[in-house]
Amino acid sequence: MKNFNAVLRLLFTFIVLPLFTFAQPASKKSEIDKKVETLLKKMTLEEKVGQMNQYNGFWEITGPAPKEGNAKLKYEHLKQGLVGSVLNVKGVENVRKIQEIVVNESRLGIPLLFGFDVIHGHKTLFPIPLAESASWDLQAIEKSARVAAIEASAVGINWTFAPMVDISRDARWGRVMEGAGEDPYLGSKIAVARVKGFQGDDLSANNTIAATVKHMAGYGFAEAGKDYNTVDVGTSTLYNVIFPPFKAAVDNDVKTVMNSFNVLNGIPATANKFLQRDILKSKWNFGGFIVSDWGSGFEMIDHGFSENLAHVAEQSANAGSDMDMESYAYVTHLKSLVESGKVSMAVIDDAVRRILKVKFELGLFDDPYRYCNPENEKNLIYHPDHIAATLDMAKKSIVLLKNEKQLLPLSKNQKKIAVIGALADDKNSPLGNWRVGSDDFSAVSVIEGLKKYTNEFTYAKGADLVLGPVSFIDEVKINNSDTSGFKNAIDAARNSEVVIMVLGEHGFQSGEGRSRANLDLPGVQQQLLEEVYKVNKNIVLVLMNGRPLILNWADKHIPAILETWQLGTQSGNAIAEVLFGDYNPSGKLPMTFPRHLGQLPIYYNYFSTGRPGPKPEVFWSHYTDEVNQPLYPFGYGLSYTEFNYSNLKVDASNSSQIKVSVSVKNNGKYVGEEVAQLYIRDKISSTVRPVKELKGFQKFSLNLGQTKELQFVLTDTELGFYDGEGKFIVENGEFEVMVGTNSEDLLKTTFTKK
């Protein structure tokens, strides 16, 4: 049997693959493809394997060369041309030093890619991606990625492991902070905006960097919201919910894809041929390369999928994973696997071509040090334009959840304000997680932001949120018992006219490895909120969190609630501008906020089931002890002003361009921005479709009394869906069209597509 396989591989290698590779008409092979082929021909098998190997930055580069252990091995590999990329190297000087070793000492001098997790800014930090997604402002989101690329490239980075586009419906999963929420349409638009921001129009420019769409695929559907856990989803969810943001990024020329730690339907993503070869490289014709996640190859041994590291290398390479991040599998075993025929040279050549192509496109062969300009490092970090951009993004990311009796905005002459909560005085937590390159404690705190408006406030912490050190790797220790600061806080509240309470999660309570089994306010914060409420009900609750929380008590009792997530460097200034009305909040939730843990996973675009309700008896799809509805639905967010929708019309005379129009009027007392959302429902379809799906949105500003007529166009792209085989189909029949200010308050009408 093994010989038969070897013969098959030889046939594939010397007959099938060359046909595909060289069958393209010469005209189509770009200049870069020719350079890649020329270089490939010069490379030894070891050097080819080297390009498929990525190491983490591994020694104090400005210090002496490492003399022993892994660091010495990696250092020798640099000199032998056995490394294609390094990650987490900080600073122009260090990048230059490593690049010089490879360029000057290895035989072919093939420059390295320098990868880094530039997730929501590099030094100037933007709101966490989930917060940015709440802005629904694609231009601002693209700008955020552009600024991140300018700062990252200024310090030597030419490749970011972003955007993360994992759709998730489970707020227990810590990495929801890193994505764009629960919806594939919004998630796809945001994925493209971020890719464009990072890669710009010219990848060879020295302020654009290669992007990575990750984690392919299904990572956000980890069972029970537990990070790294098993993923088992059907094809309808895979093709219609999980894949769209990846495909949108690939269709917009994203240069790399990262696979993921999880198994998908029993096969680890890193060795998943269906994902990497059938979908990405064949069906979607992805021309870039796939990098593994950190050690995700090695983890296949723990998955019970690989016998040993050699088996990891064989399975991953043959399944289409082109670069091995920190498993040491390829650099240790690929050469012998090729020599034994277990991995074909064609597989190696295909991977190396893809990697070299990105290096040529980045211009690294023209100038390996193009990202090593110390002047840029000095002049571009924290540039005033970047600070302005992150403040703008932060304001737009804030979501007003409640504002009873127009308690907000506060008067600028407001006196006797109490500010309570450890997070109000925290300059680190508002930076959020996933900020490996940032400076700790570089955020403007709420207290600092307030001082720009008034000093008429008393601050009382009330209670610590965390105990001990916090960082990307530390388990966060929560204060679950110390209420010794309550008295000061209660006294301050008692003697004030209005209380601003800043409560929520620490920035390192969400992110990788940060799943929570509870979604309440951590520690003693809920107790503090209720104690303060007893003496002063005039409370503005400012939430700082990296995921949806369960806020039933607050929603019932607290008159004003602002969702401010973790807003990055300009956090306190953005919050203060909203509190005092210099910015009218316009954010809309990209993820549903549940009433109860038991409702998870909860999302707006659910299927009807055969037993929708409510019904006068028990036999329908519901809980006996909780309603089905969320506390705050997808797309929800209030404004200081009021928007009214009317006049919804549909013109379906041209079935390839269904025209939808609606009027929106600003009926309130403030100029404001609104996000009008368009949803459809395909009433009868050969694969069941959701009760509603987002298929359009527009963000715009309206002056007092101003009315705007909005136009939307629905084409087959919006009306179609993927069937169980992954085929995109569009069916005629009746559709519902819904337009409104969130996924529940909607004007509705229908049309028939002929």
Ligand code: GLC
């Ligand atoms: C991490 C993450 C991935 C990141 C990579 C490199 O474990 O899963 O998103 O890009 O390792 O830091």
